[in-house]
Amino acid sequence: MNVITTSNLSKVYDEGPVPVYAVNGVDLEIKKGEFTAIVGPSGSGKTTLLNIIGGLDKASSGGVKIGSTEIENLSANELIDFRLRNIGFVFQSYNLIPVLTAKENTEFIMLLQNTPKAERDKRVESLLAEVGLEDRMNNRPTELSGGQQQRVAVARALASKPQFILADEPTANLDSKSTANLLDIMLKLNKEEDTTFVFSTHDQRVIDRARRIITLEDGKIISDEKQHVQ
Amino acid sequence: MFLKLAWRNIWRNKRRTAITLGSIFFAVILSTLMSSIKEGVYVNMIKNSAGDFYGYAQIQLKGYNEEKTLDYSFEFTDEVKNAVGSESAIEESLPRLESFALASHKTVSKGALVVGVNPEKEKLGTQLHNRVVEGEYLTQNDNEVLIGDGLAEYMNVTVGDTIVLLGQGYHGVSAAGKYRIKGIVKFGSPEISKQVVFLPLKTAQTLYGAENLITNLVLQVNSANAGIKVAKKLKTQLPENLVAYDWQELNPGLVKMIETDRTEGYVFMFILYLVISFGIFGTILMMLAERKHEFGVLVAIGMKRFQLAVLVWLEVISISVLGAIVGVIGALPVCFYLYFSPIKLGDELKQMTEEYGLEAVLQPSVAPEIFINQGIIVFCLAATIAIYPLIKLLSIDAIKQMRS
Ligand SMILES: Nc1ncnc2c1ncn2[C@@H]1O[C@H](COP(=O)(O)OP(=O)(O)OP(=O)(O)O)[C@@H](O)[C@H]1O
Ligand SMILES: [Mg+2]
Numbered sequence: 366m367n368v369i370t371t372s373n374l375s376k377v378y379d380e381g382p383v384p385v386y387a388v389n390g391v392d393l394e395i396k397k398g399e400f401t402a403i404v405g406p407s408g409s410g411k412t413t414l415l416n417i418i419g420g421l422d423k424a425s426s427g428g429v430k431i432g433s434t435e436i437e438n439l440s441a442n443e444l445i446d447f448r449l450r451n452i453g454f455v456f457q458s459y460n461l462i463p464v465l466t467a468k469e470n471t472e473f474i475m476l477l478q479n480t481p482k483a484e485r486d487k488r489v490e491s492l493l494a495e496v497g498l499e500d501r502m503n504n505r506p507t508e509l510s511g512g513q514q515q516r517v518a519v520a521r522a523l524a525s526k527p528q529f530i531l532a533d534e535p536t537a538n539l540d541s542k543s544t545a546n547l548l549d550i551m552l553k554l555n556k557e558e559d560t561t562f563v564f565s566t567h568d569q570r571v572i573d574r575a576r577r578i579i580t581l582e583d584g585k586i587i588s589d590e591k592q593h594v595q
Numbered sequence: 596m597f598l599k600l601a602w603r604n605i606w607r608n609k610r611r612t613a614i615t616l617g618s619i620f621f622a623v624i625l626s627t628l629m630s631s632i633k634e635g636v637y638v639n640m641i642k643n644s645a646g647d648f649y650g651y652a653q654i655q656l657k658g659y660n661e662e663k664t665l666d667y668s669f670e671f672t673d674e675v676k677n678a679v680g681s682e683s684a685i686e687e688s689l690p691r692l693e694s695f696a697l698a699s700h701k702t703v704s705k706g707a708l709v710v711g712v713n714p715e716k717e718k719l720g721t722q723l724h725n726r727v728v729e730g731e732y733l734t735q736n737d738n739e740v741l742i743g744d745g746l747a748e749y750m751n752v753t754v755g756d757t758i759v760l761l762g763q764g765y766h767g768v769s770a771a772g773k774y775r776i777k778g779i780v781k782f783g784s785p786e787i788s789k790q791v792v793f794l795p796l797k798t799a800q801t802l803y804g805a806e807n808l809i810t811n812l813v814l815q816v817n818s819a820n821a822g823i824k825v826a827k828k829l830k831t832q833l834p835e836n837l838v839a840y841d842w843q844e845l846n847p848g849l850v851k852m853i854e855t856d857r858t859e860g861y862v863f864m865f866i867l868y869l870v871i872s873f874g875i876f877g878t879i880l881m882m883l884a885e886r887k888h889e890f891g892v893l894v895a896i897g898m899k900r901f902q903l904a905v906l907v908w909l910e911v912i913s914i915s916v917l918g919a920i921v922g923v924i925g926a927l928p929v930c931f932y933l934y935f936s937p938i939k940l941g942d943e944l945k946q947m948t949e950e951y952g953l954e955a956v957l958q959p960s961v962a963p964e965i966f967i968n969q970g971i972i973v974f975c976l977a978a979t980i981a982i983y984p985l986i987k988l989l990s991i992d993a994i995k996q997m998r999s
Contacts, residue, residue, distance in 0.1 A: 421895055421994045442899065449897025456895075456997070459888055464603035469596075476596055477897055525897070 367430070368529050368561050369395040369418055374427035376413050376584070387413040388424070389584035395529070395563060400555045402575035403565040410584040411565035412533050418563070419452055419531045420444045432528055449477055453522025455532035455564075460518035461506040467493060467517045468502040474525045492520040496550050512543025516550060523554070529561035536568055548574050597902075601909040605917075608882075615878050616918045619973060622871045623922025626864045627969050631930045633860050634960035637853050641819050643783035644849055645842040647721065648791075650689070650813035651822025652841050654679070654833065659810060660840060665694050665765045668808035669837065678832045679814065684825050687720035687815035689713060692799045692808065696762030696770065698742075698792060703750045707742075707792045709760060711799020711809075720815035723780065723793065730754035730778030737795050739777035745789035747779050754778060760792065765805035772802045814839070868976055875980050879911060883984055890988065891996025904988040908981045915977030916970065923966045930959045 376388040387410045395401055403411045416422035418429055420436045429436050431451055439447055448454075461470045468489050475485045493502055496516040506514050515535055522530045536544040548571060554560040564571075572578060573594070580588040605612055645651065654675065659667035671690050679688045692711035697704050714733040717723040723741075724732040733741060740758070752758060756776050764770035774794065782788045800806050814829075816822050822841045829839035843850045893903055937958035 416994055419895075445894060445897055445899055448895065454892075454896050456892060460892060462600070462889065462893070464600065464607055473596075474896060477899075477902070521896070 366397060366432075367394045368397050368399075368432065369393065369563070370430040371418065372428050372430075374414075374417060374429065375425050376410075376417060376422070377425045386410075386584045388417065390427070391581075391584070391586055393579070393586070395561065397528075397561055398555070398559040399561055399563075400552065400576040401563045402572055402578050403563065403581060404567070404572055404578060405581035407567075409581040411581055413584075414581065415531050415533050415563070415565055419454060420448050449474070449525060451528045453519075453525060453527035453530035455515065455518045455522050455530060455535045457534045458511070458514075458538045461514055461521075463506050466503045466505055467498055467509065467513075467520075470506070470517055471520045471524050474521055478525060488524060489520075492523055493517070495523075495554065496520045497546075510543065512539050512546055515539065515543070515547050519547070519550065519554075523560065529563060532562065532564035534565055534567065536566065536571055541570065544568065544570065597906055597909065601906055601913060604906075604910050605914050608885075611878060611881070612914060615875060615914055616921065618871055618874045619915055619918025620922040620925065622867050623919050623969050623973060624926045626867055627923055627926035627966060628929060628959070629860060629863070630965045630968070631926065631959040631961065632933075632957065633856065634962060634965055635934070635958045637857075638819070638960050639783075639956065639958060640849065640853070641842060644786060645846050646819060646822075647783060648787050649811075649842065649845050650721070651816050651819050652814040652826040652829075652839060653845060654688075654812040654814065654829065654837055654839050655810065657836055657838050660838075660844065663693070663695075663810075665692075665763075665803055665805055665808075665810065668692065668765065668805055668810045670807055671809050671812060674834055675812065675837065678829065678834075679812070681832075682814075682825055682828065684816050684821050685814045686817065687716060689716045689720045689813040689815060690796060690809040691811045691813060692796060692803065692805060693810045694762060694764075694803060696760045696792075698746070698750065698758050698760055700750050700752045700756060700758045705746065705749055706790065707746060707760070708790045709762070709792045709794065709799065709802075711796040711802075712793055713796050720813070726780040726782065727778040728781045730776065732778060733793065733795055735795055736797065737777060738774060738798055739794070740774040741778045741780050741793040742776055743788040743791040744779050744781045745785055746791065747776070749789065752776060758792075760802065762803070764803035765808065768804045770803045772798075774798075864972075868972065872976055872980055875911070875915065875977065876983070879980065879984055882907075882910075883987065887996045890991060891993045891998075894991060895993040895997065900989050900991060903991075904985045907984045907988055908978075911981035911984065912974065912977050915973050919970045919973035923969055927966070930961050933957065933959045934961045 371391055371393045374388055374391040375386065378385040378387055391414060403414065405411055413422065417424050424437065434447065436444065436447065462473065465473060471489045471492055472485050475488065490499070493499055496519055498513060498516055498520070501509060501513060509517065519530070536547060539547065551562055552574065555562055566572060576591060576594060578590050578592065579586055656667040656669045679685055690713055694709055696707055696709045698707040712723065714735055727741065728744060733739065742752070742758070747753060750758070754776050757773055758776060760772050760774065762770045780791070780793065782791070800808060814822070814825055816825055819842060823843065826839040826841035833839060890903060894900060937956045939956055
């Protein structure tokens with residue numbers, strides 16, 4: 366079953382002298398358990414596409430289905446609630462609430478979901494252990510490295526038990542060691558928990574480890590390949 | 596968790612928080628001190644010009660309060676005694692016969708307020724005997740008088756001298772009498788000191804040809820508020836022709852003066868708080884701009900805009916209320932210190948205050964309302980100002996916030 370389906374998805378910015386097609390007629394199907402990289406030159410529409418899929422931005426035409434929900438039919442407030450329950454987000458940087466510790470940041474999303482305290486505590490510990498931060502639980506973001514912060518962001522994204530995780534250039538601000546480490550964790554989660562990841566990247570080392578690579582250019586999909594990695 | 600988050604957010608930018616807290620602190624401390632001192636002056640004023648002499652409540656014949664002549668005098672009957680006696684708040688009831696007369700000694704004459712009193716009762720009630728600064732206190736059957744120190748000074752008389760009182764008695768008979776000065780009394784209110792002459796009730800009744808009659812029954816209670824309560828209660832219990840007044844009804848001029856002065860204080864406070872509000876508002880604008888990205892992330896990951904708005908609202912309220920609490924705590928020791936050891940004003944100020952009929956002492960009020968009111972004002976202000984971010988955040992858009 367498809368987790369994400371887009372049909373003839375387009376986004377036009379026509380404030381300027383000529384209209385810009387940031388996303389141009391994209392048909393895309395992503396299944397449960399896939400590990401997909403969206404690549405392409407700067408300005409090719411990666412961020413715009415991910416934002417529309419994540420319900421953060423509205424398409425000009427075409428539709429997005431998450432599971433069986435057509436998200437363009439949701440009101441702004443319903444959409445926020447839908448994101449909370451179905452989509453995990455990891456942004457490029459400054460993902461975390463600065464005044465909360467790693468543990469509290471991870472717990473926060475479950476609080477928004479009204480998860481009972483006992484379950485929250487249990488889950489936070491196992492999630493942070495999975496991303497290798499069991500000994501940094503009580504540190505605030507400023508006391509963590511960029512890579513550690515992104516790992517907390519992944520733990521937080523997972524905490525809501527989403528259908529998939531969207532990440533826009535999650536490694537863009539990381540050094541190569543942290544990048545490799547974050548990818549190890551993402552791949553492990555993908556393998557062991559069947560977590561679906563969709564992320565954009567510029568980084569060849571990240572692209573090399575993706576299972577499926579979708580290449581965009583001027584808002585259009587120009588290639589969609591599977592590659593085998595271990 | 597929300598409270599914890601709000602609390603920690605407040606302390607994120609310590610310097611900004613300190614500046615905001617500081618400005619609220621100073622505004623609160625300033626206006627608390629101001630109200631406290633002003634209210635203290637009012638209490639003092641009410642006590643001196645009303646409580647100490649006229650009492651906080653009185654019973655009079657209907658009409659006397661409007662036209663103060665002996666023709667509106669009445670008998671202190673058992674019926675009145677019973678009505679008054681049933682009121683436990685009344686510590687003492689003091690019958691008086693009051694009228695104006697011309698007091699003269701040698702070539703000097705001056706209008707005087709002649710008050711016939713029951714010396715024993717006044718001793719228990721207004722403690723008139725404690726006001727005697729020269730000579731001796733009255734007894735029941737004396738044919739002598741006590742006069743205010745201001746009046747004595749004006750007429751250049753002292754204990755042992757004789758004054759002549761000349762006036763109009765009951766139902767137009769003429770009243771005249773010669774009395775030796777037995778003592779001189781001093782009042783907090785210079786206005787009273789300058790015109791009062793006391794003599795025993797019986798002597799006054801004889802002077803005015805008003806046997807067994809009184810014009811006022813002063814009800815001795817322990818506070819201004821008790822006076823208001825007692826008068827209100829008695830209004831329904833007294834015989835038809837009598838009426839109970841509280842000190843406000845007896846001294847409309849005083850009440851008006853206090854109200855005017857209080858309003859001036861409110862205007863000052865309003866301006867002060869207006870300035871502070873702009874400060875708080877500026878802080879909020881800065882904070883909203885600084886945390887744009889963070890708010891975007893929060894809404895993106897699924898925090899409801901309403902929850903976010905409440906969070907920020909809580910932050911604004913907590914910092915303001917905190918400032919108010921700290922301000923009140925700062926003002927409290929000063930107010931209490933001055934309350935227990937009031938400042939005696941210097942000569943220059945003394946003259947000025949006396950012109951207003953005030954005692955030259957500065958003793959702030961420590962009534963809890965003063966402090967609670969400051970807290971309420973700041974809370975209401977902050978709650979109002981915080982509506983702005985509330986509305987802004989209720990309609991924010993995640994990616995617009997994050998892009999900046
Ligand atoms: N708010 C906007 N208004 C106008 N044009 C926009 C807006 N956002 C994006 N665009 C345009 O849409 C196109 C796609 O932008 P997008 O950010 O999706 O590219 P991207 O592939 O993520 O690029 P990068 O790799 O640099 O992040 C670009 O040409 C960009 O200029
Ligand atoms: Mg981008």
